[in-house]
Amino acid sequence: MILPVKISGLSAGYRPGHPVLKDIDLEIMPGDFLALIGPNGGGKTTLLKVILGLIRPMSGTVRVFGRSPGDETGRIGYVPQMIPGATFPVTVMEVALMGRLGLRGMWRRYTPADRLAAIHNLHLLGVADLAAEPMDNLSGGQRQRVLIARALAGEPDLLLLDEPAASVDQKTQESFFNLLALLNKKLTIVLVTHDVGAVSSYVRTIACINRVLVSHGETLPAEAVARAYGCPFELVTHGVPHRVIGSAEGSGDSGGEP
């Protein structure tokens, strides 16, 4: 079976000799909704970048839909953590259309089908009425939703989201996760997040990464996570409340209230 993502023995990082990720083995099944959690600097974003083909592995193999990362153009939708180019003169519609880039070669204009896909996904995210607005005029939450619409406009089979709910309020967050659960019926989702409490009732599997893969499964072994974070960590798995109190002081990476 061709898996969306199949990683074995992966080490990766930015400086030679200093891998951020070490010896990662991870298989993501078709139709999975994976929450990727772990402390800051633990390598969550680095892992996404490897899958996206932005960083080459130092060792190990990575296969995305059976091909090298970067070769599977068009099958991955990506929602970045950073909102790019604030103060860049571009409209919401133009940004959403960028999701269609892989489907149209160089020298080609966007087609009516592209516009339809863009506006459809803006509508899905509840920001279609802003289509003609410049991105600059939007709130953080609205921008984030446009970027998600952009990712979906490319009709991906695998959606990677890097902390997408970070700048969104509680209520929007809930409807957003409901939307992801709905999308998950058709596509595989990987969601990097700090707030495992908020997503736990939506996701199918949880992987915890702190330079190595601490755990990956349908539930989260509480002690393993507490060890990975090294601080009190509050979480809910699959609707069943667990309180995990680690050893150290502070609550830097704790999730929201259950």
Next chain:
Amino acid sequence: MIEALSYAWMQNAVVASILSAIACGVIGTLVVVNRMSTLTGAVAHASFGGLGLAYLLGMPPMAGAVLVSMGTALGVGAISSGTRREYPDTAMAAFWATGMAAGLIFVRLRGGYAPDLMSWLFGSLLTVSRTDLVLAGSLDLLVLLLVGGLFKELTAVSYDSEFSRIRGVRTALIRSVFLALTALVIVMLMKISGLIMVMALMTIPAAVARMFTKGLRRMMILSSILALALSLGGLALAYVLDLPPGAVIILLAGALYFISHIVKN
């Protein structure tokens, strides 16, 4: 005033203004939104190295300038991207200074005075030749063809290069096209109107247009219109006041820039 238009040099100056405005508006917009306004200065100054080299070797000055300005633009791009990740402004400063120093040395090695080089510094709209106009027109055509054809890629790469790459856009190629076009436009404009005017017209109209438009296409059109209005207005004013047109145009541009900021706030 009107009778001035019957002079061939004035007609040439007007045509040159129109041709320059198109290139400035389109490429200047990309330069400004990519936050590379300093690149204009770096490429323009570094190209003196090329002028000096051409002078030394007895080549046409334009050839030397094109060579070195392309090298500068693409070099800045290469050094500040990929794994090297130098700050772009640092790379620009290095090329800027090195190119100028090289130019000076080359001229010294050849010996004598190089009057041609001075015209590149303070080129004048009033001495534009037919050949210059043909070259500028051809360059405009190239700019419109490439920017028009690659508009969605140029927009996407300028806005979010990483995402574009993930979507299969050849970002390095698109960036190189942008940088090479920028270099060509700068050399052409230097030949027509001199170094200082290049810096003003590549950045100020686009910067003002950015304040009042919400998309790149409109920003390009508005900057072209502004560049043209500044050039023609400056030419007319300079004629009436009997002042050097380049300096008048730049002063007008500067005034527009500061007034726009005041109006916008």
